[in-house]
Amino acid sequence: MKVTINKQLYNFTQDKLQKHRQGGQIKNSSLATKLYEEYNFGQFDVNKQWLTFSLDNILALSEEINGVLGLDIRQDPYPTSEDRLTTSEKSRNEKANSYAVSKEFVLINSLSEVKINQSCYKISPLTSLGAYIKAEEIQSIEHSAVVLVENLAVMANLSSINLTSIDNTLDLTQALWLYRGDVKAQQTTTTSYQFFRHFKGNIPLICFSDLDPKGIEIALTSHADFWLTLKNTNDVTMPLLGNEQEWYKQSASVSYLSDKMKKYISQETENVCWQGVFNTLLNHRKTLKQEHMLKHKLALTLISLKE
Secondary structure, three states, rough: OOOOOHHHHHHOOOOOOOOHEEEEEEEHHHHHHHHHHOOOOOEEEEOEEEEEEEEEHHHHHHHHHHHOOOOOOOOOOOOOEEOOOHHOOOOOOOOOEEEOHHHHHHEEEEEEEEOOOOEEEEEEOOOOOEEEEEHHOOOOOOOEEEEEOHHHHHHHOHHHHHHHHHHOOOOHHHHHHHHHHOOOOOOOOOOHHHHHHOOOOOOOOOEEEEOHHHHHHHHHHOOOOEEEEEOOOHHHHHOOOOOHHHHHHHHHHHHHHHHHHHHHHHHOOOOHHHHHHHHHHHHOOOEEEHHHHOOOOOOOOEOOOOO
């Protein structure tokens, strides 16, 4: 078999095989085409409107799937994803139906020591993104706060953040910094968010994101107590080379925030601090990334997200 059959195609095929146990026809679709092309299953008619298959096709496919997954596609449910070591116990292909190695881990860093599980761990004296730690093994955090970071570059440049500008009782020089994760097909931010929210109520949670509509949305949906952002939001207009492009890619986030503001107005809710920031962005139609904040040592502030 060329590739391990995915869950969507597996369930689609199982449904058809259970309805046509001795063979039959499937109306053409993207999944039917994939079944034909990747597994040499059945035969299309001249107009490619129907995929016809026989009992021999069913038996051949069942044998092939069983050889890889150890399942009878005609009746067994698709297996739950496991880590690669568990998969390797039975399968020659350690990646078959295994989730990404990074799924169980979170990337954390600190300006001094990492204080978790009632112990202190020295950080590398060399420039580093931090340490990948298995999330479930962290039971307690002994830092002043946990800061969820949007962009990976920040993790290697914590000392460049203008923390002295923050007028707050929270000492972020003693915070634990957590990378939210890459948004890619093979990776996910889910583990970082789950880890972050797990400590809600036990330690202050802060979200540090870009100064743009998406950054505000990330902060609002992260369950953080505070949003770390620019003290002077008009800094978004600072002279930089090139034309503004990012703003025009974030219409979905603009709509999300606009709808949220309308809801507050309809409920006659007192204005929340992030609305002023959003209005500034709407006026200027410009954005600023975390990297800009670090490089230009821009003053930061903590905005409460409690409603």
